[in-house]
Amino acid sequence: MEEEEEVSSEIQTRQQRINRDHEGVHEKLVNDYFSDAPLYNAEISDLYQAHEARHGFPGMLSSIDCMHWAWHNCPNAWRGQYTRGDHGHPTLILEAVASQDLWIWHAFFALPGSLNDLNVLYQSAIFSDVVNGTGPDTSFFFVFGVEYRCGNYLADGIYPSYSTIVKTIPYPEDEKRKKIAKRQEAARKDVERCFGVLQRKWQIIQQPARAFTPKRLCLCMYACILLHNMIIEDEGRAICEYNENASIGNTVPVDPAQQNLNSFSLTNDFKHANHQSDLVEHIWNNANVGDSDEDDSE
Numbered sequence: 001m002e003e004e005e006e007v008s009s010e011i012q013t014r015q016q017r018i019n020r021d022h023e024g025v026h027e028k029l030v031n032d033y034f035s036d037a038p039l040y041n042a043e044i045s046d047l048y049q050a051h052e053a054r055h056g057f058p059g060m061l062s063s064i065d066c067m068h069w070a071w072h073n074c075p076n077a078w079r080g081q082y083t084r085g086d087h088g089h090p091t092l093i094l095e096a097v098a099s100q101d102l103w104i105w106h107a108f109f110a111l112p113g114s115l116n117d118l119n120v121l122y123q124s125a126i127f128s129d130v131v132n133g134t135g136p137d138t139s140f141f142f143v144f145g146v147e148y149r150c151g152n153y154l155a156d157g158i159y160p161s162y163s164t165i166v167k168t169i170p171y172p173e174d175e176k177r178k179k180i181a182k183r184q185e186a187a188r189k190d191v192e193r194c195f196g197v198l199q200r201k202w203q204i205i206q207q208p209a210r211a212f213t214p215k216r217l218c219l220c221m222y223a224c225i226l227l228h229n230m231i232i233e234d235e236g237r238a239i240c241e242y243n244e245n246a247s248i249g250n251t252v253p254v255d256p257a258q259q260n261l262n263s264f265s266l267t268n269d270f271k272h273a274n275h276q277s278d279l280v281e282h283i284w285n286n287a288n289v290g291d292s293d294e295d296d297s298e
Contacts, residue, residue, distance in 0.1 A: 072208035
């Protein structure tokens with residue numbers, strides 16, 4: 001009888017396991033803050049206005065770049081695949097797109113550290129909505145009197161000459177090109193600042209990763225990014241406010257023929273060169289807009 005009482009007391013005092021469904025909650029957060037069709041896309045014009053007022057680039061959506069996260073417990077069989085010569089140790093790559101308020105709009109993580117930014121871009125889905133015709137409806141904008149309909153991203157020189165990517169001019173010959181090169185390199189620091197804030201805020205990213213599987217590291221990285229965006233929203237620093245009634249645009253891919261045309265338009269070097277030429281004249285004729293960026297970079 002006494003033994004039965006002892007067993008029953010142990011059962012009563014033992015803490016009951018609670019299934020918190022961590023992955024389910026993670027998916028809900030992703031849908032609210034970080035989905036492929038977020039409920040912030042109705043305010044793309046706000047991104048245009050904020051970036052043009054700050055940096056002087058019309059039609060600027062965000063900046064794009066990659067960051068490496070050291071992987072301490074990388075399996076020995078994978079070390080060659082995840083190690084690049086300039087780092088000397090295994091890393092995983094994060095591709096991110098960040099706006100001036102440091103909000104991260106796109107993240108693609110867990111690719112091997114032996115790749116470069118160009119390899120990551122070709123495996124990323126950042127432009128898949130443009131090709132499929134399922135992206136948000138972007139309002140047109142003008143650059144030196146020419147109408148453009150696709151927003152653009154600022155990137156460094158390794159990225160391809162896409163019509164939606166604005167790169168610096170590596171060897172500017174005159175004052176006009178020197179000015180836009182200086183302005184672009186200063187504005188592109190938005191994503192670099194975002195990486196610094198992300199690592200400073202979440203020490204787990206600043207330190208070498210201790211998990212053994214890329215899946216676990218993905219959950220850690222995306223959780224930090226989600227919390228980062230939530231903090232920006234909670235502090236009232238987000239350019240685009242959450243709108244649960246926002247339209248997510250077309251969700252049905254266009255036919256293959258139109259996808260081929262969209263892909264050609266995206267990767268068209270001629271459109272990229274024309275856009276850059278128009279930007280050179282626009283920045284030169286609007287010299288006072290975005291000069292604070294140049295002062296900060298000096």
